[in-house]
Amino acid sequence: MIQSCLTIRGHLSKSLTTAKLINIRHAHSGIIDPLQLKPLQQEGGLLDKLISAIRRRSAPAVWKAYTDLKDSGKIKEVPIQYHSMTLQSFRLNENGYYSSDKLKFYKKCISDILVATKKAQYKLDVRDYNVLLRLYGQSRDWKAASDCWNEIKVKKNEESYNLYMQAAVQCKKYDEVFKIFNKMNNDGIQPDVTTYNTLIEANGRMGNVTEADKLFRDYFAPKNTENKSTSIISKYFIKDANLSTYTPSAAPLSRCIPPPNAVLSPTTDTFEALIDAHGRKKNTPGLNYIYKTMLPQYDIKPDLKIYNALIRWYCHSGDIEAARNTFVDMEASGIKPNVAVFNHLFRHEALKRNRPKVAEAIIDYMRKEYGIRPSTSMYATLIRIHNKHNREDEANRLHTIYKALKSKKLEEQ
Template identity: 25%
Template sequence: MKTPKPISPFRLSSLLRSEKDPTLAFNIFKNPNPDLKPPGKPFRYSPLSYDLIITKLGRARMFDEMEQVLHQLKNDARLAPEEIIFCNAMKFYGRACLHERARQLFEEMPEYRCQRTVKSVNSLLNALLLSEKFDEMKQVFFGMEKYARPDACTYNILIRACCLSGCLDDASNLFDEMQRKGVKPNAVTFGTLIQGLCMEMKVKEAFKLKADMVRLHGLCPSPCTYSMMIKGLCRIGELSLAIRLKEEMVGNKMKVDSSTYSTLISGLFNVGRQDKALGIFEEMALNECKPGTVTYNAMINGFCKVKDFEAAYRVLEDMAKKQCKPDVISYNILIGGLCKEGKWSEANDLFEDMPRQGCKPDVVSYRLLFDGLCGGLQFKEAAFIMDEMIFKGYVPHCASIHKFVSGLCQKADMKLLLMVLNSLAKANAIDQDAWLMVISKVCQEDKLSISSEILDALML
């Protein structure tokens, strides 16, 4: 029988690159030549093979297997692995919020015969940032002079941490420090600071920083920076400025995305400028920006706010025509709007039509309709919806149950009340206050036979 040709290190790299299943790739890596008899010399893994398998296992979050490979790499004295391998591994740890493993790997890098530079420091800082370990980030930063000098990426990560934790003064101090140390801020630096200012509603400061970015540093804001500023302006009702920024983006030949358009549409509806909102929606097509579900939902929500339900229905129909399937949020917005205006029959029809349109009602759909029916004193319909909710494993809000039970008590519909109490008791969805309300009402009516049935339900 012909002896199979052994797999070479180069061939192993090719196999690892093409193998989609990380488990199979790991098994190939562990035993590249399973059929080779008698066993030859130990397999000489290439640095590329280690890099490929660590990347594949890290993306699949197979960290125990990844650490087996790292341990093997540590003991493979022939190799001095490149820093990028450890940067990638720390990146995967960071995404999984395994900051302790990232820090341990960083500390052990010299044992792998690999020198730590600013790249691995930045990878560790980013892993800590994703786990929101801001105090540990400070420790790493203060001690990094042993390995390297901080660069713009280092400061960008630290500034982002300060912005996320609401420490804008610290972010500003870091910005000043990097310039004092001769580290030139880049577009990401300014974008991160502007985003932090917008999150704290400090739009004037954000505009000043944007002006300095262009005038003093010769940098152009990114579409993401513009988008954050537009969202911040919409939150404080400065729609004219937001539209002006959008026009500036178009003038700079930047692509305005659907998220930015959706923000503008929602903001315009909030201040009663639905005609302008419609204009913005129509502009999307002119700028070759296809509206997504979020944009359509912003339109539906806007029309519901101004009580133009016919227009909201038209948007829902238009979504289907434009091959943008309405989601459960689309229906919930409309159901909530109809219920708020006392249009319970229309809300119920829309609710029942959802499954036929390929969209299953969720717990929010049921609760919106149930609350609307209770608010309109449609207790029989509300009881039917409540039973369906319980069957599907949902329950109304506690406050809604109180309102429902109180309404049934006031209406003195004891037969329906008993049915509702039994359903709620079986689902363990009624609290002591609701029971006391019912008992008090029954005692006032002096209906002892009903009292015993309520007691039976309470015993459940």
């Protein structure tokens, strides 16, 4: 997880030298705290606006203030550490959702900032590169992620490797995940829970459910409770005769991942990766076992991500009853569903069962009970279904709602 840039306490004057700054950054493993910076009145207010925007953690405001400094010709006067704080303002939240438009905006901002940092002769440190790796991964830009990785000259930390592995998963470069992991071991970096979660996720996406289970058994399962010869959920999984085997790069996985001396504690991300692995193979007995047995066994309370994953894959497997029961459990636990949860139920009724009226009722429930705005794609799906069956009145009615919703979204942008 990316450490907060707000770690160093104390005031910074303009007289702080680059050498002292580097020493402070190295000693505290962080970046100057913008909340502790004194306004630099001699900069005519533009620099103060930048610091104010950084304090508010508002990326658009940071970008506006930074651009104003460039346009005014004062960017060269900006203290070197401010470039890093500007860059860190575009750090993505680990579990946040970002639209493609927002990611494009962030990438453009980052690109311009990097040009300015080079002109200012500011050298990025590992935290800066980690910001870039997370952004490029979520943007599904493998070229940018790999170019960024190859550019790193400073010592990489475990977070760097984890982010690069996650970028490979997000960009569907699954073979690369295991190559990165091998390099991580060769470089003497100790894998952590996030590392193994990513390996489980990669195996699941490749269809290697048994290998995903084996990773969980070897690194998270109590050593005295499971049979070593089988995976922890293998008895709940009917193997597909056509299941692809390990790719060449993943084949030596069991040799390059020695079992740890101590068992790691699984997180919700660990179980989300397991659920994803079994859900992709429509293994509902495995999903039930994870949900009803394994989560309580490890004292893990399902969160929104777990419920979302379960409902998604139950719908994918055609087990709508299990999906509904899981939704009821989520409501009973006090967790508010989001539009993604409803979208799984919606698509099952609209596309799999061809019941547009039931699908529209799900939209109405989402809107009235939780105040969640439907996505325009939901209405577009219903319109296509009604048009296909020559129900013009219904299509026109929904198209009116669709236009109003789209117009409102444009106004808010």
